[in-house]
Structures are given as structure tokens and as C-alpha cells.
Amino acid sequence: MEGISCDRCTKSLLIDEDVRYQVHIVVQAAYDPMEITKEDLKKSNPGSWSALMRQLEKLTEQEAQDQVHREFHFDLCPPCQKIYLENPLPAV
Ligand SMILES: [Zn+2]
Structure with a gap:
């Protein structure tokens, strides 16, 4: 039977640790519908739609x-949780 392991250091969490932490990250496209004005709608013409469709056709389904939307689920051991909280979004 395969137990749960820390997604950062791969340590087994069920045997070695009493506590484990779950990280749930959702990355989704954000937009404000109120930002779409009548002018924007006038500007959108069949040409720009077909350009958009051509762009989409080049992408794989994934x-x-x-x-638009991507979710991540990670399990962390206590030491890795501490390290993660110190820097959840490392600079490039
Ligand atoms: Zn760990």
C-alpha cells in the first residue's frame, strides 16, 4: 500500500509525521466584466474573432x-510547510 509522502522532500508522512499540511493552489484567469465597454464591443469585429480562433487552434487542449484555470494539490511535512510559508512565491 502506498502512503502519502511530502511533495517537497518525498518523506513518508503517515509513518514519520503526526501532522501533514495540504497546499491547494488555484491559478485562474481574472477579469472584471465591468471593464468591457460599448466601445470595446464596437471594436470587436469578425476579423478579430477569427484571429482569436486561429490563436486558440494553435494551442493544445491542455x-x-x-x-483559464489550473489547480495544484500538495502534501507537506511540517519542516517543508515552514519553508514553504517563508517563501510561497520564489522570485525568478
Ligand atoms: Zn517535506
């Missing part, structure tokens, strides 16, 4: 999905 790539198109990733542009």
Missing part, C-alpha cells in the same frame, strides 16, 4: 485549459 494549454488552452491552463490559460
Whole structure:
């Protein structure tokens, strides 16, 4: 039987640790519908729609999905949780 392991250091969590932490990250496209004005709608013409469609056709199904919504689930041991909380978004 395969137990749960820390997604950062791969340590087994069920045997070695009493506590484990779950990280749930959701990355989704954000937009404000109020920002779409009548002028924007006038500007959108069949030409720009077909350009958009051509753009979408170049993407794989996964790539198109990733542009809108992506979720990650991780299990962390206590030491890795501490390290993660110190820097959840490392700079590039
Ligand atoms: Zn760990």
C-alpha cells in the first residue's frame, strides 16, 4: 500500500509525521466584466474573432485549459510547510 509522502522532500508522512499540511493552489484567469465597454464591443469585429480562433487552434487542449484555470494539490511535512510559508512565491 502506498502512503502519502511530502511533495517537497518525498518523506513518508503517515509513518514519520503526526501532522501533514495540504497546499491547494488555484491559478485562474481574472477579469472584471465591468471593464468591457460599448466601445470595446464596437471594436470587436469578425476579423478579430477569427484571429482569436486561429490563436486558440494553435494551442493544445491542455494549454488552452491552463490559460483559464489550473489547480495544484500538495502534501507537506511540517519542516517543508515552514519553508514553504517563508517563501510561497520564489522570485525568478
Ligand atoms: Zn517535506
